Amino acid sequence: MADTALMSIPGQVDPVPVARDITPREDGRVDLIGLPKARIKDLFEEAGLEPKQAKLRSKQVFHWLYHRGITDFAQMTDISKTMRPWLAERFVVGRPDVVEAQHSSDGTRKWLLKTDDGHEFEMVFIPDDARGTLCVSSQVGCTLNCTFCATGTMRLVRNLTPGEIVGQVMLARDALGEWPKGRMDVSDVPEDDEDESEYRADGRLLTNIVMMGMGEPLYNFDHVRDALKLVMDGEGLALSKRRITLSTSGVVPMMYKCGEEIGVNLAVSLHAVTKEVRDEIVPINRKYGIDELLKACADYPGASNARRITFEYVMLKDKNDSDDDARELIRLIRKYDLPAKVNLIPFNPWPGAPYECSDPQRIKSFSSIVFDAGISAPVRTPRGRDIDAACGQLKTAAEKKSRAQRDREAEAKAAES
Secondary structure, eight states, rough: OOEEEEEETTTOOOOEEEEEEEEEOOTOHHHHHHTTHHHHHHHHHHTOOOHHHHHHHHHHHIIIIIIIOOOOOGGTSOTTTHHHHHHHHHHEEEOOOEEEEEETTSSEEEEEOTTSSSEEEEEEEEEEEOOOEOOOOEEESSOOOOOOGGGHHHHHHHHEOOHHHHHHHHHHHHHHHHHBBBOOOTSOOOOGGGGGOBOOOOOOOOOOEEEEEEEEEGGGGGHHHHHHHHHHHHHTTTOOOOGGGEEESSHHHHHHHHHHHHOEEEEEEEOOOOOOOHHHHHHGGSOOOOHHHHHHHHHHHOOOOSEEEEEEEEBBBTTTOSSHHHHHHHHHHHHTHHHHHOOOOOOOOOOOOOOOOOHHHHHHHHHHHHTTTTBOOOOOOOGGGGTTTTTTTTTTTHHHHHHHHHHHHHHHHHHHH
16 A cells, blocks of 8 residues: 555545655645656546546646646647546646745746645756756755755755655746647648647756755655656656766665666765764764765766766865865775766855855865866856855745745735736
């Protein structure tokens, strides 16, 4: 039996059991986002369709959901007109609710999102010349308590469902306007206007996904895996696993499983090269130490010079940024013969942060030492700082403003328009 949670539905005394892969809704309808084709088929059968019809409808609906981005059953034109209302009564194609959308002066976009049960989380889109990267959250809050990270000061509320994870990708594609254009059926297209029926897609703006938003992905492994399988499905969102990176702070027992069952690129939040410092700034190090973590990196399935493991290293003034730290980082990478790249991240300040960013010259010196050892060590350019969307800042916009303040801003904006 599927793992279930309880959901109260208006008008019913007893709560109704809801499988944990389904995003709960108060109206009792089942949100199909986040569900694979086989699961949709089973739900259609449970709702009363014959197996053969359920299989056909699940294939059609899956295509409209994940390949076309359609949220209204009425627009699914290859499904009979009598079937569309039947689907709408029982199912829904959801998206996270947008509480606030912000645009940075550098083009970065951040969304404050809300789940159907009222919890808030964030996602960020970072455009570059050659790519567009979506930073996706896996949990509401975080339990790791990394001291340099604003998100780490939040309490963990709950895991996001597969639908809430995939929903971020769907919402981003909605906002970027890059779902395929055109329509599938040609019955109502004039013979002299057949070009209007062509099925075509615009060039993608969203080319990469990083599981680096709120939460630790490997503490929500099953839901993250199921969501990313939909993202990688050739009949779904069809994004290559080589364009997806999952970041972990070092949940060692789950790392090999991640490589085996998901197979995406791995990034590790290292941030220090000594036990003393990493115990302080990344407390999970007290459970899984540096050597244990790097051994798990060496064993990660698929790691190679063509698919290097990325080590994220936030630069904290007088804490982890010395030349000796750089040389120890090189020694550790060589000790485990790791195909590695190091991303040096200038610390992004947030209110109450206990650290300062390393001086630019210090960061440059650290980078040069690592580069000279033959290991790539670029310095990441901070993006979205003016909207608190930079690395380690995904908390402040959600918690600095009270709900009443956001309501006032929304009312003022509505009045202006």
